[in-house]
Amino acid sequence: MNSLLTNILSVCRIEYLIIDQNLKVLEISLGINHFANIADEVKQGEDVRIAFPELEGLEDIFDAIRQGEEDKFELKGIMRSQDPASPLYIDIRITKNIQENYYSHPFIILVEDSTERMVLEQSLFQGANEANLLLRNLKASKQYIDQIVTSMADALLVTTLSGKIKKLNPAAQMLLEYDETELIGQPIAKIIREVNSYKLEIGNIESIDISQNQSINPLAQEIETVCYTKSSKTIPVAFSCSIVKTEIDHFQGYVYILRDMTERKQAELAKQEFLAMISHEVRTPIASVIGMASLLLDSGLTTHQKDFVEIIYSSGNSLLKIINDFLDFSKIQSGNLELEEEPFILQSCIHEAFYLLTPEAREKGLKLTFLDTLKFPTTIVGDITRLRQVLINLLSNAIKFTETGNIEVSVIIHKNAANTNEIQFSVKDTGIGIPRDRAERLFKAFSQVNSSITRQYGGTGLGLAICKQLCELMGGRIWVESELNAGSTFYFTIAASVLPQESAGAQVLAPVQELQVKNSENNCDYRTSDLLKLRILLTEDNKVNQKIALKQLQSLGYSADVANNGKEALDLLEKIPYDLILMDCQMPVLDGLETTKEIHRWQESKFVSGRRPVVIAMTANAMKQDQQMCLDAGMDDYLSKPVMKEKLAATLEHWASVILRVEEISAKEETVFTKDVGLVDFPIDWERLHQLSENNPEFELELLQIFVEDIQSRLEVIKIAIADHDYEQLTLQTHQIKGASANIGATAMHLAAEKLEQLVYNQEPRGGAKLVSELEEFVKRIQEFLVCKDTTDVTNN
Structure with missing residues (x-):
């Protein structure tokens, strides 16, 4: 091949071989061995198929080209190197030799480096495959999520950030009685009118930064409210709200999940009605039995008769205790038990428990001891009734399971770093004890150490379970240390604030001393x-x-x-x-x-x-x-x-x-109250007000003045809200007036506000203006009284 053509091919990164009709190599370019299957195998006089085995079996192609039946033949994308770091691909083209010595040199083979093209094609092909796979995954993912949303039993609504509904599932359509098209674009407040009242809970999740962790899905706590259906039915629901944040504005908003609480509410109501029935229908005859037995005990019975009546009386009390245990356990389980937070003297609570159980202990010849290690009367803030209930239960058990010896109660106060203290009580007896492997059974409901306990000592197996739950409600715990036939020690703790001695004296000791003074004969x-x-x-x-x-x-x-x-x-x-x-x-x-x-x-x-x-x-x-x-x-x-x-x-x-x-x-x-103001139908229950103020006339007047100012401002807000049909504001204000009126003893105002609140709840405008006028008239009469009272005071001074 002449030098010019050789140079042109070299610039184009193309190598060549000239072969004869027997496929023997006659001439090669300098770089051809780089493309051979085995390096340095391309040699003159050798069969070209040794270095390029891809040509094997192409003899017919060579004959067709030599005879002019074909112009050329190409083999593309032949891989020479499998190393990912330095791949090598070649294209092979077979054509006629156009030089003068064609008959002796009929063929020329051109070999071109096609690595860049092949790598690019493979990348594009791989990218297309990956995109196709991603698209399939996205479609499958969407189908998967849609099926989950569709199969949800709870109603699901998706809104924009502004609160417009953009999607809802079939459960939501069924619950709310709307078609999807009827709700798309409507505000969520159409379904949950009070949704704006929960902005605080929802606002808390809006501030969460999820940019660092996209898996976070902040969820507001579940809130119980009501939703409104197309047919204006009110359905109790529990709803939670989750915010959706993405980089695309269109895919941002809120997800609301509504759970229909109708069946649960009906079940709770049925349970409450059942317990109320048990409470009344069973306790009523028991009360009669106990009451009659107590009267008989004071009627001069013979010793024999008195023994019978005492059995009736004690059996009635035992039955009443069992019923009370069931009611207490049910209240705790349902979460309806509320603890009081009032100051009381700790030692007094323990002494009261001792006082109630001393006769029972004395009857068995047992000694009750309170090891009072506290130097002064200690005032704590908590629920004295529930604490006393735990103490009485533990003391009663100790007496029941102890035949001889004594029962000892002690208390230790541990100071915590926080505002509360841990108060630890212990009730130690010398009774039958408990096997170690059975101790945990004690605090489970309806469970005792063994079945013989029930036969011998009675009981429901609820007492210690109730104690455990009460202790936990009071921020503590309960446990036992015992040895069979050597006695038991029950420990329990509560969390409570201990008042300083100075403030304790003002809040608790003074009333106790006052009571003692009032009860003394002199x-x-x-x-x-x-x-x-x-x-x-x-x-x-x-x-x-x-x-x-x-x-x-x-x-x-x-x-x-x-x-x-x-x-x-x-x-x-x-x-x-x-x-x-x-x-x-x-x-x-x-x-x-x-x-x-x-x-x-x-x-x-x-x-x-x-x-x-x-x-x-x-x-x-x-x-x-x-x-x-x-x-x-x-x-x-x-x-x-x-x-x-x-x-x-x-x-x-x-x-x-x-x-x-x-x-x-x-x-x-x-004379002061009736001299200038006609109080025949005055709207304040004076007896209630006297109790509230502890008979302090100055405080009563101050309280009434604050009440008048507060109600007047609320009535002005109500008038504006009525004109604007702002039912949320009306609900808030009427509820506040109703509560304040009841507290101060304004019974007539309370009833009027209650009626107004009901009208607002039903969104019934008729009659509202009349009730507002009544409330204004009540306030006016109280204001007239206050003015008259001020005038009277000035005159007297």
Whole structure:
């Protein structure tokens, strides 16, 4: 090949071979060996197929080219190097030799480096495959997520950041009764009207930075509320909200998950109704048995008869304790048990538990000891009732399982770095002990060490389970150390604040000392004869309960009239000036709750005494919500049946002293209150206000002034909200007025606000303006009284 052509091929990075018709190598370029299958194998005179085995089997192709039947033949993308770091690909072209010696040199083979092209093609092919695979994965992922969302039992709604609905699943359509097209683009507030009230919870998750970890999906806590369907039904739901943040604005927003709570609420209601039924229907006859037995014990029985009655009395109390255990356990399990946070003297709580169980211990010849290592009376803040319940349970068990010896209680206070202290109690006995492998069974519900325990000692197996849960609710724990036949020591802790001695004296010790002074014979504020003049009406439909209550009252020195239902009670109230009503809740004709509400609706002038009597509930319903229902209905106090004589005596003494104080204060202030302002239908329950202020007239006036200013400003907001149809603001303001009115004793205002709140809840505008006018009139009359009172004070000064 001439030098010019050789140079041109070299510049184009093409090497060549000239071969004869027998495929023998006649001439080669300098770099051809770089492309050979085996280096340095391309030699003149050798068969070209040795260095380029790809040409094997192409003899027919060579003949076709030599005879002019084919112009050329190409082999592309032949790999020479498999090293990924330095790959090598070649293209082989076979064509005629165009030089003069064609007959002796018929073929020329051109070999070109095609590495760059092949690598690029492979990259493109691989990229296309990867893109196709990614697309398939995305489609599969979307299908997978869509199937999950579609199969969800809970309703799911996706909104934009502004709250517009952009997607919902079939469960949401079924729950809300809307088609998807009807909700797309609508605000989420159409479904959950109070959603703006939860902006605080939702706002907390908006501030979370997920840029560092895209797997974070911040979720607001589950909130119980209601949602509204297309047919205007209100459905209780629990909803949670999760924020979606991405780099693309279109894919940002919120995900709401709504869980229909209807069945759960119905189940909870059914459970509460069942427990209420158990509480009332079972406790009522038990109360009668215990009450009658206690009366018989004071009736001069023979020794033989007294033994029988004591068995009835103790068995009734045991049965009542079992029922109370079940009710307590149910309340704890359902999360309805609320702990009080009040200051009390720790030693007093322990002494009260000892006082209750000393007769039982004395009967078995056991010694109860309290090792008081605390130098001074220690005041803590907590729930004295529940702490005493744990102590009584442990002491009662210790007495039950100890035949001889003693029972010892001690307490240690550990100071914590935080504001609370860990208070550790121990109850040590010399009883039968517990095998180590059975100790853990003690704190499980319905479980005892072994079945023989139930047969020999009785019990439900709930006592220690309740103690465990109560301790945990009070921020502590409970455990036991025991040795079989050598006694047991139960330890438990609670977390509580310990008040400094100075503040403790002001908050707790002073009232205790005051009570002691009042109860002493020489320093009683009110004579016993005055207290016993209390005019009492017993409203009770059960004849047995009537007899028990009347007998207890008689033994305490009181007398009472009887009404068999609420209607009879109201009839008697119009004729007789009763000071106090002992009110049963469940009665025929008119129950105790409705009777009490009707008493509150009466104007003061309707009562013979000119003021409302104190109403005390006496009911076998022992659930927390039952007590709250009584207080919500307007009852002043609550006694749970069976009512022990001591508890009844203390309650009557307390309210008798309150009534006497109110009468004295009313007599002193009568001329001031009635001189310039007609208070026949004044909208404030003075008795309630006197109790609230502890008979401090100056504080009462200050309280009324604050009340008037607060309600006036809220009424102005309500007027604006009515004009704007702002139901969220109306709900807030009417609820606040209702609560403030109830607290201060503005009963009529409370009822008006309650009606207004109901109208707002139903979004019913009719009648709202009239109720607002009534509230304004009430406030105006209180304001007139305050002005008149100020004028009177100035004149007197």
